[in-house]
Each structure stands twice: as structure tokens, then as C-alpha cells.
Amino acid sequence: MNSAKIFARIAAVLLCLAASASFAATYPLNQPMGMAVDAKGNLYVANHGGNQILVYNPSAQQMTAKTITKNVNGPLQLTFDALGNLWVTNLVSSSTSKEYFSEYGPNGKQINTAYTSNAGDNFIVPAFAVDGVGDLWISDTDGSGQPFLVAQNGPCAYSGGGVIDVFYEQAGTYTAIAAHGPWIALGTATSASWELVGSLLGGNGDLRLLGSSGNPGNGVLAMSFDNNSNLYYATNEGFGVSGVWFVNIPAAAAPSLNVNVGYLLSGIAVDSAHGLLYISNASTNKIEVYSTSTWLLVGTIQ
Numbered sequence: 001m002n003s004a005k006i007f008a009r010i011a012a013v014l015l016c017l018a019a020s021a022s023f024a025a026t027y028p029l030n031q032p033m034g035m036a037v038d039a040k041g042n043l044y045v046a047n048h049g050g051n052q053i054l055v056y057n058p059s060a061q062q063m064t065a066k067t068i069t070k071n072v073n074g075p076l077q078l079t080f081d082a083l084g085n086l087w088v089t090n091l092v093s094s095s096t097s098k099e100y101f102s103e104y105g106p107n108g109k110q111i112n113t114a115y116t117s118n119a120g121d122n123f124i125v126p127a128f129a130v131d132g133v134g135d136l137w138i139s140d141t142d143g144s145g146q147p148f149l150v151a152q153n154g155p156c157a158y159s160g161g162g163v164i165d166v167f168y169e170q171a172g173t174y175t176a177i178a179a180h181g182p183w184i185a186l187g188t189a190t191s192a193s194w195e196l197v198g199s200l201l202g203g204n205g206d207l208r209l210l211g212s213s214g215n216p217g218n219g220v221l222a223m224s225f226d227n228n229s230n231l232y233y234a235t236n237e238g239f240g241v242s243g244v245w246f247v248n249i250p251a252a253a254a255p256s257l258n259v260n261v262g263y264l265l266s267g268i269a270v271d272s273a274h275g276l277l278y279i280s281n282a283s284t285n286k287i288e289v290y291s292t293s294t295w296l297l298v299g300t301i302q
Contacts (some may be wrong), residue, residue: 026062027054029302032280032287034077034222035269038106039084042066043269043278045287046075046088053078053088053104058274060289060301070110071102077267079179081130085111089128101128101136127187127223129179137184139174176233180225183249187220187233221265226292227272234268234279244268244279244290258295261288 030049037043041058053068053075074091081087086104103111127139176187218236225231231247237260244259259277266282270292277290287301 026064027052027067029054029285029287031282032266032285033075033282034079034089034267035278035280035287036078036080036086037269037271037278038080038086041271041273041276043271043287044078044086045280046078046267048074048076048091048282051075053086056301058271058276060299066108068104068108071113077128079129081134082132087128087130087136127174127177129177129184131179131184132181137177137179139177176220176223178223178225178231178233180227180229183225183229183231185223185225185231185233187223222268224268224270226270230270232268232270232277234265236264240264242279244277246292259290 027047027050029045030047032054033046033048035043035045042063043056043058045054045056047054051069051072051074053072055063055066055068057063068086068088072088072090075088076091077089079087084106088102088104090102102113105111129137131137174186174188176185178185218238221234221236221242223231223233229249231249232244233247233255234242234244237243240263242261242263242265243257244261244265245255246258247253247255259279261279261281263281263283265279267278267280269278270276271278275292276298277292279288279290280286281288285302288297289299289301290296291298
């Protein structure tokens with residue numbers, strides 16, 4: 001083979017490498033917080049420090065084309081509603097602004113934005129969820145700073161922006177909320193307790209206490225339901241350790257501690273179809289992936 005052909009082949013290889021590198025480019029994790037899994041098993045991550053919503057497929061490959069940046073500002077928590085729309089809580093630092101929740105369709109396009117009705121409300125939403133009838137549940141404060149659990153009568157749909165109309169309030173500082181169908185799970189960090197409540201499907205906000213864990217260490221950090229109404233909740237076990245508990249809600253089973261990690265986690269999410277548990281760590285910019293059948297670490301996203 002003459003030198004011209006050799007150089008031509010080298011040039012072709014370099015061109016292919018350059019092309020593949022451009023397709024493989026990813027956005028780095030920067031303080032990953034809340035997470036949520038869609039119906040296809042794709043993981044959505046509130047990339048707090050990067051002002052993005054990052055998306056990964058079940059093989060932990062980043063889907064850069066699905067990255068969401070429009071009206072994303074220091075995202076903290078994510079949740080999907082029954083229609084497959086993604087809700088995002090955004091950080092508002094200005095004391096004159098209202099907190100806001102961006103909603104995005106399955107195609108990643110923004111649908112609308114919801115606001116709290118009180119400009120004196122809390123500007124950081126530690127927890128929220130959408131239940132089976134579209135009620136939006138929020139851990140919030142009133143104008144005097146009193147912590148409350150509030151709910152907006154669903155379905156959550158606003159045309160060009162709307163104000164959250166509170167139809168239910170319950171005093172208490174809630175640090176974690178999860179929802180699936182008729183089930184609402186609530187967690188607290190100011191006391192060593194958590195409670196599970198079920199909302200009557202009808203949007204009237206009536207709640208029935210159905211179970212509780214007793215003592216979750218030093219408080220609940222995060223919660224997530226799988227598609228079978230099994231609840232996963234993370235607790236602060238003290239000394240910088242987090243534990244992830246599992247509760248079979250339909251069977252009214254006792255909680256079991258299945259995973260311990262040597263850090264205070266920032267979010268959890270469950271992929272029922274692929275048997276995966278995701279745990280985010282904002283301090284190290286990593287997401288650990290565990291099997292829900294063996295409870296062993298099977299991968300890391302970073």
C-alpha cells in the first residue's frame with residue numbers, strides 16, 4: 001500500500017473518531033438532586049448546579065437530545081403525572097418572587113408554569129408529588145413562615161401559567177413526598193417519624209392514615225414509589241450514613257432496611273421494569289445504581 005492510501009485511511013479514521021466524539025459529548029453531573037423515571041425507564045435528573053434536567057436511558061447512557069434547559073433554574077425536585085408530563089420545582093432566590101413549577105410534555109417541550117398564590121411563600125420546595133387524579137402536593141410555608149402540606153385540586157393544567165389553588169392544608173414540616181395512584185407518602189426530618197396516608201380518589205383532599213414506620217433514624221430524606229405501589233424511602237441514619245428502606249404497601253408489610261450508603265443522599269428513584277434503584281449524591285456529583293432484587297451496587301453514573 002502506498003503512502004497516499006495510508007494517509008487517506010488515517011484521515012478517514014480520525015474523521016470517524018471526531019464524529020463519534022461529538023455524538024458522545026455529555027453534560028456533567030453538577031449537584032444532582034431529585035430524580036424521576038418515566039414510563040420507558042428513562043431516568044430524569046434535576047442537575048441543580050447545571051440548571052438542567054438530564055436524561056439517561058436504562059443502560060445509564062445520557063440522552064443529550066432530551067436535555068431540558070428552558071426555564072430551569074436550580075432545579076430541586078422532579079415528578080411525573082399520570083399523563084406522562086414532567087413537573088420541576090425551581091429555586092427562586094429573590095424574596096419578591098413567587099416559587100414556580102415548570103411542566104414539560106413527553107417531548108420535552110414546556111407546557112406551562114404554575115405559581116403559588118402568596119409571594120411570601122417559601123422559595124425552596126423540598127418535596128412535591130402529583131397523585132392519581134392530578135392533585136399537586138407541596139411542602140410549603142404560609143406567609144408567616146408556618147410550614148404546611150398543601151394541595152392544588154387537579155388535574156394540574158394551566159394555560160400559559162396559573163396560580164395554585166390550595167384546597168387542603170396540614171401543619172408540619174415535610175421533607176419528602178411521594179405519590180402513586182391513590183397513595184400519598186409523607187416524610188419528616190424534624191421528628192423521627194413518617195406517615196403513609198391514602199387520598200380518596202376524587203380530588204377532595206380527604207386523607208386516611210394507613211400506616212407508619214415508627215422510627216426512621218434522624219428523619220426522612222427522600223421517597224419514591226414504584227409502579228407496584230411499593231414505597232422506597234431514604235433516612236438519615238446518623239454519622240453521615242443514609243439508609244434506603246422498602247415497604248410493600250399493598251401487603252401492609254413491615255419496612256425493611258436494604259441499602260446503606262456512607263453519605264447523606266440527595267434523591268432516590270425506582271425503575272420497576274428494569275429492577276433498578278437510583279441514589280443521587282450532590283456532594284460527589286454521582287448517581288449510584290442498585291439492583292432491587294439483590295440490593296447490590298451494579299453501576300455508577302458520573
